[in-house]
Amino acid sequence: MLHFKTIALLSSVTLIGCTSSPHAWQGQSGSKRVFIELKTTPEGTPQAFLSLPEQWIDKAQADTLVLSDESILAIFNRENIRFEGAFHSGKDSIQAEVTTYGKIREFTLGKVDSLRPIYFSQNPHPPYPYHSEEITYVSCDSIQVAGTLTIPSGKGPFPAAIIISGTGKQDRDGTFSGHKPFFKIADYLTRQGFIVLRTDDRGTGKTNGIYEEATTCDFARDAQAGIDYLKQRPETDTKHIGVIGHSEGGQVALMLGADSPDVSFVISLAGVGVDGLQILKLQNKAILRTTPGMTPERVDQFMSLFNTLFDKVHAVPLEQPLDIPLRQAFDQWVAQQDEATLKAVNFNDGRDEMFFSRYLHQAQGRWYREMINYDPENYIPRIRKPVLALNGDKDIMVPAKENLESIKQLLDKGGNTRYKIVELPGLNHMFQHCKECTREEIPDLEDVFSEEALQIMGDWLRENVEFR
Incomplete structure (x- = not known):
């Protein structure tokens, strides 16, 4: 099939880049980026190239380009994409609509030199007022676990925590569509005076092993190996090591709270509190x-x-x-x-x-x-340490009402009075303020991790963990 290129230069246009140097703009809507370049050939013919990285479109060339001093229209036939925008601020920005297969997204693009990583303002950004170190340690089944250890500035020893991920292969930052919630939690708590360990799951990042062959009990053993590593670090206050788990990781945290004598506190973030x-x-x-x-x-x-x-x-x-x-x-x-x-x-x-x-x-x-076949009655009533359990009331993966009620009932059954249960309004499973509160919208939400949830965690830790 032949694809004919159509170029239209309106009479008022001042050609952008009448040399080989390209001009580029980038914008982001939710978790989707758009990157457009305008170039000119040696003969002076303008060309437009479009990249939509999250849709695996890289430098598609426009079949139709209509360009003026005020606006741009680029049509990409093979990709079924239409880019239509208006220049602002002397062409430093473009207000655009991008149509892909009939769906329209609005973007505000700014001038850039090259494609930039996806950006969410809540993700931590340097400089960091603490030390960060790449580490490895050995778990069961000859698993070489890789992760990042963040250590507060100043003289220790410091209380410590390990972050435990939920179901599905996740890297140490819990990255999804550019959001890095575990990095956010680690950054916040390290600034509060905690050593925090976060790791790549089995078969992910720099950790070896086959994730699909592991069970929840294997993940608990991996987390215990992380606790053992923290105990060996001279900066760690070994009497105050806790576990922070999200989703299935919250289940693991509760299991370790019952079984591990090394655990001094448990934080369950949308953790499973009912049976399997x-x-x-x-x-x-x-x-x-x-x-x-x-x-x-x-x-x-x-x-x-x-x-x-x-x-x-x-x-x-x-x-x-x-x-x-x-x-x-x-x-x-x-x-x-x-x-x-x-x-x-x-x-x-x-x-x-x-x-x-x-x-x-x-x-x-x-x-x-x-x-x-998991039964929380085998674990939660045996927990004798402080427990914080948080859930968003819009969580559809681990519905808050039933799971928080079960955690509370089982802690009461075991006689544990040192707990706090909080249901946070308007938050989904990933602790984001949601709109439709469906799974589909999660990647496009601006939140990385709720500031309210972080504040509750920080306040509770100051009340329940001793600092030397």
Whole structure:
């Protein structure tokens, strides 16, 4: 296929860069960047090149370019993109609309020399008033864990904490779409006088191993190895080492609070407080309810299917295979449904078999089978240390009400009175102020980690951790 280039220079235009030197502008909307360059050929013909890094578009050349002193229109046929903007401040900035496959995003672009990293103002930026050190230590299974240790300025020893990530491979900063929440937490707490250790998950960054073969108990052993490392550092006050866990990492933090004599405090950030079977049901129902176009009736239809499968996986003993009993439960559920229900859950044109195959593969994994059998009653009532549990009330991954209530009830059952439970209004699972509060909007939200949550953590630590 031939692609013809169309160039239109309006009569008022002053050509930008009538030499080979390009002029470039960059803007950001949520987690999406746009980068546009204007160049001229030796013959004086202007060209436009567009990059959308988060959409894997790199220096696409415009098929149509309409350029004037006031505005720019660039159309990229192959990529189905339209860039339309107005110059401001002597062409130092562009107010633009970028249309990709019919969806419009507004950008304010500023002049730059080259493509810059994605930027969120809440991410920490240098200079830092503390020491930062790249470290490694050995965990079980010959795992070489790599991470960053931040140490306050001044004379120690200092209280310390290790940050434990949630489900899914994450680097030491907890990076997603340019947001770095674990770096934010570490920066804040180190400025408050805490040593903080944050690490790359197995098979991520500079840590070796295979993440997919690990279970929650393996992650707990990795975290304990981090605590052992902190105990060896001369800057650490070994009587005051705590664990800070997010999501599944909050579950790990509570487990270590019960099992590790080295842990002196526990902070659970959207941590799992109910059993594994209940969290699966709560999570999936909350996600379905916030899915655009999902009616209450369809939510119930999907949950009927999901609950059937979850209950069967939970009922089969860990040492027994799943394939036959799960197949029987699935076939029985399908046979009991009418055509409207099967269509509502997208079980047409052979999709039922594709769904079952994918779910069976997931459910047979060691992590999944141990997770669904997790019981917080085996751990939380045994915690004798101070506990802080925070959740956002818009969290659909670890719904706040049920999980915080369970943590409180189990701490009370064990006789622990040194705890604080806080449900934060307007915050999602990643402790961001959300708008639609769906999973889809998380990457585009400006928040990296709630300042209110950080303040609560800092105040609580000052009340519960002694400083020398």
